[in-house]
C-alpha cells in the first residue's frame with residue numbers, strides 16, 4: 147500500500163515528547179515510519195498527502211475497560227450502588243438483549259468512541275460474535291472478551307464454550323485489529339475453581355484475561371468472609387495472576403495487594419467516573435503508580451458513567467486524586483496522558499511502543515483543532531490537551547492509518563441507521579417496555 151504523509155500544526159508524540167510547531171507523520175501499511183518537525187524531507191510525489199495545518203496530532207486514546215453495548219442501557223439504574231444497580235436494574239434489562247441488540251449497541255459505542263478520540267477499546271459482554279462484527283465494520287481496534295459467570299454448572303460450561311468459539315473465530319481478526327481475551331466477570335460471580343479453569347484456558351489459548359477486581363468495599367469484605375483473603379490474593383491463589391491480567395477498578399486495595407499486583411505485572415484499568423457514580427470509592431492510583439503498576443484509564447459501560455468520552459476520564463484522573471489527597475502534584479498531566487495512551491496500550495497487551503506516535507507504532511492517530519477555544523492561548527500544549535480539550539475538539543481519527551473520522555464526519559459508520567436502530571431498541575429495552 148502507498149505511503150501516507152500527514153502534515154499537522156503540532157504533535158504530542160508522547161507525554162515527554164511534545165512538538166509545539168508544525169511537523170509531519172509518515173506511515174505505510176498502518177505503521178508509523180517517520181515523524182518530524184517542519185517539512186517532510188523526502189520526495190512527495192509518491193505519497194498521499196493529508197494536510198491539517200490547524201490541528202495537533204496525539205496518539206489515539208485507549209479505553210482500558212468497558213462494556214460497549216451497554217450504551218443501550220444508558221440512563222438505566224442511575225443513582226444506585228453497584229450491587230443494587232446490577233441486580234435490580236442491569237441484569238433484568240440485559241436478560242432482554244439479543245445478538246442483534248448487542249450489534250447495534252456496540253456500533254453506537256464505536257460511534258461515540260470515534261467521535262471522542264478513542265482508537266482502541268476493551269469489551270467484556272455477551273453475544274460477542276455480534277459485537278466483533280460491529281468492531282470490524284467500525285475500523286476500531288479492540289480487545290474483546292465473552293463475559294463469563296459461574297453461578298451454576300450450565301453457565302460455567304457455556305462460558306468456556308462461548309470463549310473457545312469466540313477465540314477460534316475472532317482472535318487476530320479484522321486485519322489484526324481484534325484481539326480476543328478471556329473475561330471472567332469477578333470473584334463474586336465466578337467461584338475459585340472456575341477462576342482456576344479460566345486460568346488454564348488462558349494458558350492453553352495463549353491469551354490474557356480481563357476481570358473486575360476489588361471494586362467495592364462490600365466485595366472485599368465478603369471475599370474475606372467467604373475465602374479468608376482479598377479478591378487480589380484470591381485471584382493469585384486461583385492461578386489467575388500467573389497469566390497476563392487486566393484488572394478493572396482495584397479501588398479497595400491493601401498494601402499487600404498493591405505489591406502483588408506489581409510483582410505479577412497485573413495491569414489496572416482505572417475508571418474514576420464509574421467508581422464515583424456507583425459510589426464505589428476512589429482507586430489508590432498514586433500508590434499504584436508509585437509501586438510501578440501499569441495503570442490505564444477506562445470509562446466502564448455507559449450505564450455507570452454515562453458516556454464513553456475518554457477526554458472526560460483523562461481530565462478526571464488528573465484532577466480527582468489532587469482533590470482527594472489535597473496534593474496538587476498527585477497524577478500530573480503527563481502521568482494522566484500516559485495512562486490514556488501508552489500505558490493504556492500496555493494494559494491491553496498491545497506491543498511496546500503502541501500508544502505513542504513514534505516510528506514503529508501503529509498509526510492510531512487523533513487530531514484536535516488548534517482553532518478550538520481550548521487551545522487559546524497555548525503556553526504548554528500538553529496542559530491544553532489534558533486540562534482544557536474535549537471530545538468536541540476532535541476532528542480526525544485514524545486507526546492503523548485508515549480514516550474513521552474525517553473533518554468531524556464518521557467515515558465507516560452509517561450513523562443515521564445506528565440512530566434509527568437504537569431508537570427502535572430503546573422501545574423494547576426501556577423500563578416502560
Ligand SMILES: CSC[C@H]1O[C@@H](n2cnc3c(O)ncnc32)[C@H](O)[C@@H]1O
Pocket residue numbers: 213228232236237240270271272292293294295331332358361420446447450
Ligand atoms: C459478564 S459480562 C459483563 C457484566 O458486567 C456488568 N458490569 C458492568 N459494569 C460493571 C461494573 O462496574 N462492575 C461489575 N460488573 C459490571 C455488565 O452489566 C455485565 O453483566
Ligand SMILES: [Zn+2]
Pocket residue numbers: 211212213358394446447
Ligand atoms: Zn465493568
